[in-house]
Amino acid sequence: MEKVAEEDDGIEGLGGELGWFAPGVMVPEFQQVADNSQLGEISELFRSDFGWHILQVLDRRIQDETEETKRNKIRQQLQEQKKTEVLELWQRRLRDEAFVKIQPPYTSR
Numbered sequence: 001m002e003k004v005a006e007e008d009d010g011i012e013g014l015g016g017e018l019g020w021f022a023p024g025v026m027v028p029e030f031q032q033v034a035d036n037s038q039l040g041e042i043s044e045l046f047r048s049d050f051g052w053h054i055l056q057v058l059d060r061r062i063q064d065e066t067e068e069t070k071r072n073k074i075r076q077q078l079q080e081q082k083k084t085e086v087l088e089l090w091q092r093r094l095r096d097e098a099f100v101k102i103q104p105p106y107t108s109r
Helices: 009-014 028-036 067-097
Strands: 002-006 017-021 046-048 051-053 055-060
Touching (some): 028 055
Antiparallel strands (some): 046 051
């Protein structure tokens, strides 16, 4: 996780701060510069598909504990729980609707 500031018209209202982002979220060129930058260091000018950039890594952290991430984790857990419930209900219905006739073993004479 990295917290990055950048000069960008799209985030001008945030003072150029991009906030925290997880590895692999940004385009490869941006991610590489962020990964290779020291804390507080201002990068050289570089280009990505989104234009030209200069960035400064303000901080790094190992675990993402933002509110958005917590909500996403909870949402994912609830979706998994719901999928499990739906699967169990479907299996129960299949068993209830199944007709099984047990016949004596076939013997040849």
